[in-house]
Amino acid sequence: MIRESDNSRSDAVAFETSSVDRLIASDRAGRSGVSGIRPALEEIWQLLEEVADPEVPVVSVVDLGIVRDLAWADEQLVVKVTPTYSGCPATEFIEQAIEEALHAAGIADVRLEQQLFPAWTTDWITDAGREKLRAFGIAPPVGSASKRTLLGEEPEVACPQCGSHDTSRVSEFGSTACKALYRCNSCLEPFDYFKCI
């Protein structure tokens, strides 16, 4: 099997952190790919934890639960991804970023599969992801995405700035499909709320 050169790709992808580690990883994986040794899935999950969501860059595609599954099929890494919203304009960008990160780490043969079912839910956002959202000023989704939550009363959303529960919804829809616009009645700051779906 002829494999494309990974060197050009690793130059094109900029990482915020541990670029030295990445370079080493890239060298090692480049050799191991040829000799048929496949990096452990655990390592790949860790790698993907640094692929940021383009719209909310403080969280990774793993934090958001967009990467559903990783598996080796012989020499090929199969990555199952799911879109957050049907029309999310970032979907293709995210898939490309995942592919580039994997190539940069020396995994040349990658296949991305889009998985629509079961539909993405905010329940899949990790605890670490929720904490990062809050620290960034976005209130994480409240409760679980049951049908009752979707149709029922507005949830009690805590202000990510001061923690007050005295908040009100300004708009059902915010700056991106996944967010609603809220305002804190205590500190008067407006903020984004990551909608529960």
Place this chain on the structure above:
Amino acid sequence: MNQNQALFEYLLRLGDSDMVLAQRLCELVGKAPALEEEMAIGNVALDLIGQARSWLEYAAELEDAGRSADDLAFTRDERAYRNLLLVEQDNGNFADTMARQFLFDLWHYHLLSALSQSSDERIVAIAAKGLKEVTYHLRRSGNWIKRLGDGTEESHAKMQEAIDEIWTYAGEMFIADEVDSLLADAGIAPDLNALQQKWQSDLTTTLEEATLACPPMDAFMQTGSKQGMHTEQLGYLLAEMQFLPRSFPGASW
């Protein structure tokens, strides 16, 4: 007509309705009455475009004639479009926009709920995903119907007028043809009578809360979209939507 042909037709109906309504909503981007409404309208349109793509991709694969979802969206003429007459109607004033949206959202919500139980796995996947989005759409448009209906004298009058005006395009959603019957028998699509009952019951409740009168279901209803017979409005909409790919075939980013 065999089942695959019926399914292709049905997928076009689903995809085209989403697509055309999204295009209408996008006309308001840049000139909605308030910034929050503009973001909401844009977001709803985006969800619908995403859903349209899923349906049309499925249609294109099923047809297997070398046409992509984009080809279906951008190269079919008006007579080949299968969207509901309801969604091609002009935006009018804000009450008109919300009346059209609410009648559609309510239908869309119950339709996708039913399609989430379809015997076709791919339909289930697309519908279950879309349903989450449409639930939000419905909550928002239903709230507007109530706020405007039960608002000032002027907003009440405008909302009532909007419902009465658009009403003639609502009946078509529940008139079954050969495609609907064939797919309902196969457990792929829902029975339209059952769908209408749910739609009507929720509609009555919301209109009552909004202090609005519900026009009679046996009023004269416009039909024709299932055969590609549209109102004048669709041609103008498609002319704008399809201009670029038709003028510059194969153009890409």
